[in-house]
Amino acid sequence: MGRLFWKLFAALFLALISTVITVGNIVQWELHQKHPHMQKVPSQSWSAANRSTPAPNSQNQTGYVHSSNELNYVELLLNFPFSALVFCLITSAIFAGILAWSISHPIKLLLEHLKTAADGNLLIRVSPKIKVSHDEFAELGAAFDLMALRLNSMIKSQSNMLHHVSHELRSPLARIQMAVGLVMQNPKKMQSSLQRVELEAVRMEKMIAELLEIFRLESGMQKLQKTDLDLKGLLAGIVGDVQFEKQDARIHLDMPDKVILINGQLELLQRAIENVVRNAVKYGPALGKVAIELQRSERTGEVIIEVQDQGNGVEQQELEQIFKPFIRGRSASQIDGHGIGLAMTKHIVEAHGGYVKASNLSPIGFMVRIHLPLANKSSAG
Ligand SMILES: Nc1ncnc2c1ncn2[C@@H]1O[C@H](COP(=O)(O)OP(=O)(O)O)[C@@H](O)[C@H]1O
Ligand SMILES: [Mg+2]
Known part of the structure; x- marks a missing residue:
């Protein structure tokens, strides 16, 4: 048993004992209030306390006797029912022990597991050992396990x-x-x-x-410096840059007439969209078409930038993976790249409250869709 157990045990034990004593005193005081001229004396001692006064009911274990004298505390102590005191001590000790154990045991377990985790073993799980308690300790154990799992991954x-x-x-x-x-x-x-x-x-x-x-x-260290941006202008600029660098690329840009405003940080969004457009040009066939379409959905309050190429896309099981840093599709091994572009696009788009999805097209082609929320004032225009 650790120190915490004994501290809790002592505190609970004393609390229980003092409660019992207080309750005893209150009961006695109540009786005294109801029968001010009577005094409770245990049966085995009444004769010693009041030898001259016979008990009103000698069959009873306890009786009330008239007393005009002040309460004699020394005699009361001598006549204290010690068997009741022993019983009270034992039951208090048992309850205090159970309570102290139920508090100190899960804390001890958590401490041991924390030390193991601090030593680098994040695969340990504490909740199976304390979940039986179904209380906050069980929740604490589950939270600890979740933390260890996340840290590990x-x-x-x-x-x-x-x-x-x-x-x-x-x-x-x-x-x-x-x-x-x-x-x-x-x-x-x-x-x-x-x-x-x-x-x-x-x-x-x-x-x-x-x-x-x-x-x-x-x-989350980077705080976005957002302003209202003209998405059509941004997209036209990106297409212009990519087209300039790759003169033979066939890029088609389709945009609605209305101005589309989104709230975001210019350079980041530019990089996010540019990565996708560059990929379409890089992974599409030499003279293939790259179609970029800008759609605005009033219903969902978002804008969708759709980039399609006529390449072979990626294997179906790679569709999610390519958004992770350094993960490249199997067919991309011959093409220059580090596998960071799409991871960056995903992070930037998500930091702006949007999401990005990739899909293979039938019979051929690859499509990336970037969803971004429209700026509040975007209906202007
Ligand atoms: N338009 C596309 N067509 C086919 N595969 C693509 C396309 N865009 C991305 N990919 C796949 O996703 C992977 C990750 O892309 P990205 O993060 O931009 O890295 P990188 O282009 O440097 O390889 C690429 O390696 C490629 O396998
Ligand atoms: Mg790329």
Whole structure:
């Protein structure tokens, strides 16, 4: 038994004893109020206390006798019913023990499990051991288990992420080392090697910046600086940029006439939508069409940005996975990329109160739909 048990035991035991004594005194006082000229004296001692006064009913264990004297406390103590006191002590000890155990035992169990969790074992579960109590301790145990489960999966996903990051950073670093080695062997290759170094450095910088953005959005550290944005203008700008970089891309943009306003942070939303448009161009066939449609739904109060391409899409079981960092479709292995784009899109869209969904089209094609809530004042226009 721990210290808490004995503290609780002592407190409860004293509380029970004092309650019993108080109740006893109150009963005695009540009797005294009702029969002011009578005094309760235990039967085995009445003769000692009042030898000259016979008991009114000698068959009874307890009797009332007239007394004109003040209560004699010493005699009362001597005549105290000690068997009742022993009984009271034993029952109080039993109840105090049970109560103290029912409180201290789950706390002790929780403490032991917390120590085990602090040592790194997050697979332990405490609720099966204390759920029988069906009280707040059972809830505490369930909350502890849930916390351990979440922490475990968070740690797993972070170490997964770390593994992917180091893996993704190794390839550009290896190429930089190769470029440097090449210049050392042949100084004439200085120009092309420096270009390679710059390219790889830019790639790494972009990847790290995107990762940091995901971490910030995930942790909720980043407070969005929202303003009302003209979504049609934003989309036209993105399409213009992508088209400029890939002149032969066939991008069709279909937008309603009305102005569409959404409330959000410009650069983030721009990046989220751009990732999807770039993917459609990158993974679609060389001369395939990319159709972007902007729809506004008054019924649901949202705006939908639909991006379709004519590529092969992803395997059905990959549809959810591709929104996780560093997860790439099997057919994407030959195409340049890190698998961060869609994870970022998802985080940004969700931070703006929306959601994103991907689906394969029949017979061929891939579609990503971004749902975002309309700004309150969006009906203007
Ligand atoms: N339009 C698309 N068509 C086919 N597959 C796609 C498309 N967009 C995304 N994907 C799949 O989703 C994966 C994750 O995409 P993303 O996060 O943008 O990373 P990356 O493009 O760097 O691989 C891609 O690797 C690819 O397998
Ligand atoms: Mg991408």
